[in-house]
Amino acid sequence: EAQVTQNPRYLITVTGKKLTVTCSQNMNHEYMSWYRQDPGLGLRQIYYSMNVEVTDKGDVPEGYKVSRKEKRNFPLILESPSPNQTSLYFCASRLSGTAYEQYFGPGTRLTVT
């Protein structure tokens, strides 16, 4: 089954404790992206990757890091999480080209206390 998976689905952590949210897709998509969803703000892009070893900042990259060492994986790293990073996070992937729809993972709900 074609899908994007994220782990963990739920995470409660404390300020400053480094964490990684994994994202993996099995569709051989070149493009992958991370979004955060906050009430009243819709989804905002954090980072994106056009292909392996090619990543760049989206609209709200502060406090996050990413890497793309393999085509299928695109982890999101919070090196020192803060309460303002409490949010619902989505990973997405698609084929190269803006005409294609993005496939989204199930979401990771992160709470930073």
Add this chain to the structure above:
Amino acid sequence: AQKVTQAQTEISVVEKEDVTLDCVYETRDTTYYLFWYKQPPSGELVFLIRRNSFDEQNEISGRYSWNFQKSTSSFNFTITASQVVDSAVYFCALSEALNFGNEKLTFGTGTRLTIIP
């Protein structure tokens, strides 16, 4: 810069009524793509439709229909004979063909639709 506006934050209708969700977009590009996604209470994002800027034909899929009008920069979504299962947050989104490297999807803030049984 690209922008999507969904002015309706929340809408409630009684089951079987028709309801239209509005979406207005801004773009400098002549080639772009518009999308609608559904986010049911379970939280996942479900792709509903894609429309490119050169195709202004309206589209109907069962009880769903979409009205794309370039003259007003709108891409509205109508649900006919609404059902409780239509209760969700609906997002309109835009991507430009030429946005200098970041092929991102810009989302509106979403409309929460509640269908009252």
